[in-house]
Amino acid sequence: MDRQLLAAVLADAGEPSYRAAQVWEWVTRGAASYEEMTNLPGTLRDRLEQAVPLSTLAVEAEARSDDGTVKTLFHTGDGRPLEAVLMRYRDGRRSVCVSSQSGCPLTCTFCATGQMKFGRNLSADEILDQALHFRRLEAIDHVVFMGMGEPTMNIDAVLAACERLPDLGVTHRRTAISTVGWVPGIDRLAECEMPLSLALSIHAPNDALRSQLMPVNDRYPLAEVLAACERYRAARRRKVFVEYVMLDGVNDEPQHARELAALLDRRVYKVNLIPYNPTGAYDGSSPERIERFRAILAEHRLGATVRLTRGRDIDAACGQLAASAAG
Numbered sequence: 001m002d003r004q005l006l007a008a009v010l011a012d013a014g015e016p017s018y019r020a021a022q023v024w025e026w027v028t029r030g031a032a033s034y035e036e037m038t039n040l041p042g043t044l045r046d047r048l049e050q051a052v053p054l055s056t057l058a059v060e061a062e063a064r065s066d067d068g069t070v071k072t073l074f075h076t077g078d079g080r081p082l083e084a085v086l087m088r089y090r091d092g093r094r095s096v097c098v099s100s101q102s103g104c105p106l107t108c109t110f111c112a113t114g115q116m117k118f119g120r121n122l123s124a125d126e127i128l129d130q131a132l133h134f135r136r137l138e139a140i141d142h143v144v145f146m147g148m149g150e151p152t153m154n155i156d157a158v159l160a161a162c163e164r165l166p167d168l169g170v171t172h173r174r175t176a177i178s179t180v181g182w183v184p185g186i187d188r189l190a191e192c193e194m195p196l197s198l199a200l201s202i203h204a205p206n207d208a209l210r211s212q213l214m215p216v217n218d219r220y221p222l223a224e225v226l227a228a229c230e231r232y233r234a235a236r237r238r239k240v241f242v243e244y245v246m247l248d249g250v251n252d253e254p255q256h257a258r259e260l261a262a263l264l265d266r267r268v269y270k271v272n273l274i275p276y277n278p279t280g281a282y283d284g285s286s287p288e289r290i291e292r293f294r295a296i297l298a299e300h301r302l303g304a305t306v307r308l309t310r311g312r313d314i315d316a317a318c319g320q321l322a323a324s325a326a327g
């Protein structure tokens with residue numbers, strides 16, 4: 001919801017200042033129409049209905065997986081595509097993966113979004129509207145910034161959205177920001193008062209391979225990125241989650257696991273191995289190769305978990321739905 005527009009329309013209508021908070025409370029509790037907002041006068045509800053859409057985003061397509069995952073392709077008021085995903089876990093967790101940009105200016109070679117043209121940064125309201133869309137389906141309790149875009153390149157809007165997430169039932173501790181290693185962004189998160197989680201997409205244990213997979217590594221090589229993560233750890237006293245996408249025959253050999261274990265201080269990092277949703281350029285590692293990799297990390301006493309895959313049957317990897325809709 002465009003909260004500035006809401007404030008302007010309410011002021012124009014001569015409404016008391018608490019009205020904006022009343023509307024916001026309804027929206028964050030999952031109201032799907034002004035009709036439901038029974039503590040607002042009927043004439044005001046009609047006026048808001050005409051003047052302030054409940055969302056800044058329009059739904060273009062929605063895909064539902066057999067495992068309960070829901071993936072939605074939206075477009076902004078100016079026609080920019082973006083995606084968000086609701087992941088439902090058996091233990092009851094409801095996690096929403098949101099986008100911070102339409103497209104992405106970085107060009108990671110394994111990522112469908114990276115192959116799309118960059119549109120623009122999303123506003124805080126456009127980020128919140130992704131979570132609110134799913135909040136209208138059911139209560140949510142986690143948000144991860146792992147959709148389209150590099151969140152730390154749009155850090156002001158991302159942090160502004162994070163400030164409001166507790167209104168939707170998502171605490172700061174249950175909010176994770178994932179970066180490919182944009183050092184100024186990591187430093188902003190280290191300074192931030194909100195106890196947000198940081199996830200680093202590392203995907204390779206050395207600069208040569210990482211630069212092949214993620215050109216951003218030429219700008220911020222591993223040593224600089226890890227130094228920034230350690231500053232974050234020192235300032236926030238929280239571990240950094242390391243994301244490592246498993247690409248068959250590319251970064252999943254035993255020597256890569258040994259190099260990764262030597263690179264990462266286990267007091268600072270916790271590793272998440274991610275089975276890959278193929279997007280064309282690479283194949284995903286087999287479960288056996290992933291397990292071998294995990295076991296080598298464990299031998300070196302570096303804790304690692306294997307991420308549960310969600311929504312494989314609905315192109316749930318970042319950018320896949322938008323890319324297939326565009327194609």
Ligand code: SF4
Nearest residue numbers: 104106108111114149
């Ligand atoms: S992985 Fe993230 S940073 Fe890299 S191209 Fe995709 S959206 Fe951008």
